[in-house]
Amino acid sequence: MEKFNRQTLENLESLAKIKLSEEEKIDLLENIQKILAYIEQLSAIDTEDVEPCNFVLQNQQTNALREDEVGELLSREVFLDNAPDQIGGMIRVPSVIQQD
Amino acid sequence: MDLYTLSATEIRNAFLKGELSAQQITSYFLNRAEKTHKTLGSFLSILSERALQKAKELDEKRSQNQKLGSLAAIPIAIKDNMHIKGEITTCGSKMLKNYKAPFSATAIDLLEQEDAILIGKTNLDEFAMGSSNENSSYFPCHNPWHLKATPGGSSGGSAAAIASRSSLLATGSDTGGSIRQPASFCGVVGFKPTYGRVSRYGLVAFGSSLDQIGPFATNVKDAALMMEVMAKHCPNDATSLQYPPEFFTDHLADSFKNIKIGVPYHFLESLDQNSYKNFTESVQKMKDLGAEVIDIDLDILQSSIAVYYILATAEASTNLARFDGIRYGMRSNKGEDLNELYELSREEGLGKEVKQRILLGTFVLSSGHKKAYYKKAQQVRSLILKAYEEAFNICDVICMPTAPTTAFNIGALQDSMSMYLQDIFTISVNLAGLPAISIPSGFDAQQKPYGIQLIGPQLHDTLVMSYAHAFEMAHDYKSKIPPLFNKEF
Numbered sequence: 001m002e003k004f005n006r007q008t009l010e011n012l013e014s015l016a017k018i019k020l021s022e023e024e025k026i027d028l029l030e031n032i033q034k035i036l037a038y039i040e041q042l043s044a045i046d047t048e049d050v051e052p053c054n055f056v057l058q059n060q061q062t063n064a065l066r067e068d069e070v071g072e073l074l075s076r077e078v079f080l081d082n083a084p085d086q087i088g089g090m091i092r093v094p095s096v097i098q099q100d
Numbered sequence: 101m102d103l104y105t106l107s108a109t110e111i112r113n114a115f116l117k118g119e120l121s122a123q124q125i126t127s128y129f130l131n132r133a134e135k136t137h138k139t140l141g142s143f144l145s146i147l148s149e150r151a152l153q154k155a156k157e158l159d160e161k162r163s164q165n166q167k168l169g170s171l172a173a174i175p176i177a178i179k180d181n182m183h184i185k186g187e188i189t190t191c192g193s194k195m196l197k198n199y200k201a202p203f204s205a206t207a208i209d210l211l212e213q214e215d216a217i218l219i220g221k222t223n224l225d226e227f228a229m230g231s232s233n234e235n236s237s238y239f240p241c242h243n244p245w246h247l248k249a250t251p252g253g254s255s256g257g258s259a260a261a262i263a264s265r266s267s268l269l270a271t272g273s274d275t276g277g278s279i280r281q282p283a284s285f286c287g288v289v290g291f292k293p294t295y296g297r298v299s300r301y302g303l304v305a306f307g308s309s310l311d312q313i314g315p316f317a318t319n320v321k322d323a324a325l326m327m328e329v330m331a332k333h334c335p336n337d338a339t340s341l342q343y344p345p346e347f348f349t350d351h352l353a354d355s356f357k358n359i360k361i362g363v364p365y366h367f368l369e370s371l372d373q374n375s376y377k378n379f380t381e382s383v384q385k386m387k388d389l390g391a392e393v394i395d396i397d398l399d400i401l402q403s404s405i406a407v408y409y410i411l412a413t414a415e416a417s418t419n420l421a422r423f424d425g426i427r428y429g430m431r432s433n434k435g436e437d438l439n440e441l442y443e444l445s446r447e448e449g450l451g452k453e454v455k456q457r458i459l460l461g462t463f464v465l466s467s468g469h470k471k472a473y474y475k476k477a478q479q480v481r482s483l484i485l486k487a488y489e490e491a492f493n494i495c496d497v498i499c500m501p502t503a504p505t506t507a508f509n510i511g512a513l514q515d516s517m518s519m520y521l522q523d524i525f526t527i528s529v530n531l532a533g534l535p536a537i538s539i540p541s542g543f544d545a546q547q548k549p550y551g552i553q554l555i556g557p558q559l560h561d562t563l564v565m566s567y568a569h570a571f572e573m574a575h576d577y578k579s580k581i582p583p584l585f586n587k588e589f
Contacts, residue, residue, distance in 0.1 A: 008463070012459045012462050012463055013459070016417060016421075016462045018450070018459070019444055019446075019447045020447065020455070028455070028456055032456065035460060035517065038409075038517055039409065039410060042403060042476050042477065042480055047479035047480060047483070050483060051482055052475055053478050053479075053485060056481075056531070056532065057533055058558070064340075074202055082198075082428035082429075084428070084430075091426065094437055094438055096438050
């Protein structure tokens with residue numbers, strides 16, 4: 001198991017899109033290191049030729065697809081009710097493309 | 101009036117006979133909810149207006165001799181990670197402080213179709229991540245049996261609401277033990293169905309291969325009634341079982357004759373002395389009722405917490421990626437560009453435990469680590485499934501304690517690992533998709549409840565309920581109400 005260090009945590013921050021405070025980073029680093037040390041016990045278990053469990057219910061998988069038909073839609077009004085910022089029936093966000 | 105001492109079934113009967121109106125019953129329990137909440141912190145919202153409106157409509161229905169549902173007039177509290185259309189769902193998080201549910205969860209719709217009265221949204225660990233309700237971003241919840249103690253988690257509020265009799269039924273969700281452990285800590289009945297038995301549509305997802313909605317009740321028969329209503333196929337949940345409805349209440353046993361109970365004695369060796377005593381006494385009661393007890397090997401379950409904290413956090417990191425401050429939820433106003441908007445909204449809106457699990461989950465799925473962690477965990481998950489299958493070849497139900505101890509105090513467990521280890525007896529059940537129940541099994545020296553767990557093979561939900569009923573008949577624990585709440589409010 002590779003070392004889980006500050007750099008690792010900072011990479012994860014950008015993957016998970018969370019900006020931690022300095023205090024949180026110190027705390028989480030310690031916690032996650034302890035958890036990973038605990039998880040290490042799995043490497044001692046022989047899983048040679050063991051299929052990964054992709055779905056817990058044996059023999060119950062059925063075709064859960066439906067017909068390609070328009071069903072019940074959420075109205076724009078209801079949807080926008082929860083939007084933090086909206087304009088003209090659309091959600092407003094900060095500029096994505098840099099303005100020069 | 102003493103309505104709080106009645107079962108859900110008895111309340112419904114009183115309503116059907118015309119002894120009580122739905123409005124009377126509803127006002128009574130709304131009042132109880134409000135008053136008990138002041139001490140317990142069990143609710144995040146009390147839905148007085150909605151509940152009284154529904155009660156009024158129900159009274160009209162009865163006066164017009166219309167058909168009344170199987171849950172008619174029964175007050176039900178809903179864990180605040182399940183949607184009720186038009187009401188706020190917070191998930192115990194600041195991120196969703198003002199989020200108004202645009203639709204109701206399937207389970208909720210089913211309950212309301214049977215004329216249940218939804219009285220409020222209960223407190224929980226944020227996004228269902230926790231074992232003590234201490235991770236709620238709003239306030240902790242207290243154990244009705246011992247106010248300094250936690251009610252367990254993540255469905256702490258629902259368990260506390262039932263124990264304090266401010267509701268007679270409640271919903272919880274169980275991903276690693278979040279119905280069963282609080283049921284144990286609060287001395288009530290809590291049931292987790294087979295994976296896929298109850299629709300997850302409208303339950304805010306945490307670990308999609310693990311989550312299940314289930315009932316809390318003061319007794320097994322009431323829990324069975326609620327399961328009958330909720331356990332239906334749902335076309336909006338691709339993992340929903342395509343099975344006809346089961347009639348849970350038809351199969352409630354009174355004895356354990358001809359039943360083989362599997363107990364993993366070796367796995368239980370490290371159990372606390374007092375908990376072990378309660379456990380063996382409970383198993384003896386089952387023997388007295390005719391059970392044959394068989395020793396089974398479930399040593400592989402020692403790895404279940406490690407497996408869970410890889411798989412559940414991986415799934416959580418994906419499920420919580422949607423909380424980005426864009427379409428709904430809290431948006432930070434400090435971000436200067438889009439990236440900062442995401443990062444700061446999540447930083448400000450999500451609590452510590454949630455962030456920890458998201459980051460851990462991101463790690464185990466990340467390039468270079470996925471094989472060592474995620475794939476490995478899935479393989480061990482297969483081994484856990486196999487161990488249970490082999491055990492069920494020689495026994496009918498498995499019996500274990502629900503929790504390693506009775507309820508611990510708020511603030512007692514500061515360390516993540518010691519909190520995670522609380523779920524050692526419940527977590528593997530979710531990994532294997534099995535049905536399981538926690539029922540009260542006694543009290544410790546401080547009058548804090550013990551719970552015992554019965555686990556069945558996949559799809560054997562009625563079997564588990566049935567033998568839980570038999571155990572319940574052997575003692576008087578179901579009528580026990582915490583002294584502080586054993587009165588009118």
